Amino acid sequence: MPYILNIETSTKNCSVALAKDGEAVVCKEIAEMGYSHAEKLHVFIEEILSEANLQFSDLNAIAVSQGPGSYTGLRIGVSAAKGLCYALDIPLIAVDTLEVLASQISIEEGLIIPMIDARRMEVYSAIFDKNYQKIRDTKAEILTQESFSELNQMIYFVGDSSQKAKTIIQKENFIFAENVIYPSANQMTKKSYTLFTKNLFEDVAYFEPFYLKDFMVS
Structure with a gap:
C-alpha cells in the first residue's frame, strides 16, 4: 500500500x-x-x-x-x-x-504527439502509439509545413504548442486536442x-533532469 x-x-x-x-x-x-x-x-x-x-x-x-x-x-x-x-x-x-502529457488523451487508433513549447517555432516532441508506447524518441525540433507529413495515420497533438502548430502544420489527419495543454x-x-x-529508482545523488537543450531563462 x-x-x-x-x-x-x-x-x-x-x-x-x-x-x-x-x-x-x-x-x-x-x-x-x-x-x-x-x-x-x-x-x-x-x-x-x-x-x-x-x-x-x-x-x-x-x-x-x-x-x-x-x-x-x-x-x-x-x-x-x-x-x-x-x-x-x-x-x-x-x-x-511527454509520456505524462500523452497519457491525458485516450484514442482507439492512430498516434499521439505531445509537444511542449521550446520558444519561437521550436517544440520538444515525441511520438506515442495508442498504448502510450514511445515509437519515436524525444527531440527538439523546429516546426515547418513538412513536419510529421510522412505520417498517414490519425495524429492527435496535445500540449501547449498546439495553437502555434496549427498555424504551420495542417493536414486532414491532424487533430489538435486543445483541452490538453500541460x-x-x-x-x-x-x-x-x-x-x-519494479524497483526502477534513480540515484538521488546523481539524477539530473532531461533538459534536452542548453539553459535559457524561462
Missing part, C-alpha cells in the same frame, strides 16, 4: 498529486503566466499531506517529471524531490514528461506506481 508523492513542474503548470497504490488521492495544481513554482510547490505538498491526514514519514517514494521542459521549472521540481528523498531516505522515481501530476500516478513495483 505505497504512498507516492508525484511532482510535475516542467511547464507553467505547478502540479502535485498524492497517490495510493497508483490511484490519485489528492491533487493540487495551478498554471499561471508567470512561473510560481518556487512559491507554490512546497505549499501544495504540505496542503496535500494535511488533507490526506498523512505525515512526510508515511511517504514511500517521490516521483518527479524528468523533462524535457522549462529549465527553471525542472530544477525546482527535481530539487524538491531529491531533498525529500534525502531527508526521508526513500527512493526517487523519474517519469517521462502535463499534470495527476497523470503520473499509474506510471510511477508501476516503476515503484
Whole structure:
C-alpha cells in the first residue's frame, strides 16, 4: 500500500498529486503566466499531506517529471524531490514528461504527439502509439509545413504548442486536442506506481533532469 508523492513542474503548470497504490488521492495544481513554482510547490505538498491526514514519514517514494521542459521549472521540481528523498531516505522515481502529457488523451487508433513549447517555432516532441508506447524518441525540433507529413495515420497533438502548430502544420489527419495543454501530476500516478513495483529508482545523488537543450531563462 505505497504512498507516492508525484511532482510535475516542467511547464507553467505547478502540479502535485498524492497517490495510493497508483490511484490519485489528492491533487493540487495551478498554471499561471508567470512561473510560481518556487512559491507554490512546497505549499501544495504540505496542503496535500494535511488533507490526506498523512505525515512526510508515511511517504514511500517521490516521483518527479524528468523533462524535457522549462529549465527553471525542472530544477525546482527535481530539487524538491531529491531533498525529500534525502531527508526521508526513500527512493526517487523519474517519469517521462511527454509520456505524462500523452497519457491525458485516450484514442482507439492512430498516434499521439505531445509537444511542449521550446520558444519561437521550436517544440520538444515525441511520438506515442495508442498504448502510450514511445515509437519515436524525444527531440527538439523546429516546426515547418513538412513536419510529421510522412505520417498517414490519425495524429492527435496535445500540449501547449498546439495553437502555434496549427498555424504551420495542417493536414486532414491532424487533430489538435486543445483541452490538453500541460502535463499534470495527476497523470503520473499509474506510471510511477508501476516503476515503484519494479524497483526502477534513480540515484538521488546523481539524477539530473532531461533538459534536452542548453539553459535559457524561462
